[in-house]
Amino acid sequence: MNSNYEGFIKLLDLEDKDKSVNYALELLKSKKVTLEELYLDFLAPALTTFVCQEKEKEICIWKEHTRTSIIRTILECTYPFVIERRNEIKKLHKKVVILTPSEEYHEIGAIIVNHFFMLAGFESQYIGANTPKNDILMAVKAYQPDFVAISVTNYYNIVITKQITDGIKKNYPNVKIIVGGQAFLQHGAIDQISHDYYMQKASDVFMIAKEVK
Ligand code: B12
Structure with a gap:
């Protein structure tokens, strides 16, 4: 410590x-x-x-x-x-949109993850907590990100997260989905969600940066 x-x-x-x-x-x-x-x-x-x-x-x-x-x-x-740090590092020219699903008000983790993406060289946009499914799909359409990162804390928000990730995969199959947050510590939660990456630590985003370099 x-x-x-x-x-x-x-x-x-x-x-x-x-x-x-x-x-x-x-x-x-x-x-x-x-x-x-x-x-x-x-x-x-x-x-x-x-x-x-x-x-x-x-x-x-x-x-x-x-x-x-x-x-x-x-x-x-x-x-x-x-x-200041971002100005000193190599840009990856990859876009990420970060959010929490509707009814998910816990957002400190998502904001930290957003900063980590920036520190790793991504063009990263936090679009907010408690984001309704349709607004997420509109954001993906408008912003055309390479990745969508979703932070979920409450286990009961897994249902809406599944609808969101299914919607992204159906409409934007090339967009990679990253999920993380305390809800996925519950046994079986991650198995219900369409995703490309499941990460528990904010610092894990550096692994994705290495992959896309
Ligand atoms: C602050 C807080 C709140 C605040 C949130 C304010 C805000 N603007 O964010 C408020 C007061 C709104 C709140 C409300 C509630 N809360 Co609350 N809350 C907390 C508390 C104390 C801290 C959460 C937090 O910010 N942690 C710090 C962040 C940095 O940690 P993190 O989210 O885990 O994120 C880290 C990692 O998980 C990871 N990560 C997270 N997301 C992602 C995503 C990706 C892609 C990656 C790579 C990594 C990653 O990176 C982060 C950095 O290390 C926790 C206690 C706890 N044990 O966490 C309870 C807690 C999360 N809350 C809980 C509950 C039950 C509630 C309420 C239902 C209470 C109620 N009865 O009203 C409501 C629900 C509101 C809602 N609909 O969302 C429970 C959740 C239980 C569960 N898992 O289902 C907890 C665990 C408390 C408890 N022990 O019971 N809460």
Whole structure:
């Protein structure tokens, strides 16, 4: 574990947004952590390992929302660092569209994956959370991506994800589908979905970059 993680979590536990944001950005500016480390070793675990104290059960939901809002702000603030890195790397001339399906509001993972695609040299576009099937198909038609990456967290969204991936395969058979997210940790979930790549780690997108180089 990075030694700065503890300091970061202490600020988050205090719900001190200003200090948490400054702390994270300072780690990046001073090159104490890379973007990849900030995303995977700080921001992601700060959410996935968040547990509510027994005595705070009644205020648990808003505490989770507050933390998510702080992490979301930090994530968006890292965008200039992503642009800077992207300008230094070789472009792959491959387009990716990233989204979460309708009723899927968990989007921090999808945004992180979008940044990873950019860092790997893809022309990457995050088109949002809770995206209806028809809007996804219209986006594929308009944007003509080489890949569509879908992030699914809730297992009950596997049904709509199947309809979306079947629709993409039927209408745009050359578009490769990448799926990932916590919903696929459920036994059998991935077997229901038309896909070309199943990846659990955001950093796995670098493997696709190697393939298309
Ligand atoms: C924050 C949060 C929310 C926020 C989301 C805000 C937002 N703007 O995103 C809000 C408050 C909206 C929310 C709502 C709900 N949530 Co919630 N939420 C969380 C929490 C605490 C963190 C999620 C998160 O952002 N993690 C951090 C990211 C970075 O991790 P990640 O998504 O796993 O992504 C990583 C990898 O999976 C991977 N990845 C993800 N997608 C993809 C895609 C590709 C292509 C690739 C390559 C990789 C990849 O890369 C990422 C980086 O490592 C989790 C707890 C947990 N254990 O995760 C619960 C959790 C996900 N929520 C849960 C539930 C049940 C709900 C609600 C149903 C609660 C309710 N009763 O209302 C609603 C559902 C809303 C909906 N319809 O979607 C459950 C899900 C259980 C399940 N799997 O079915 C969890 C696990 C909590 C729990 N332990 O019960 N939630």
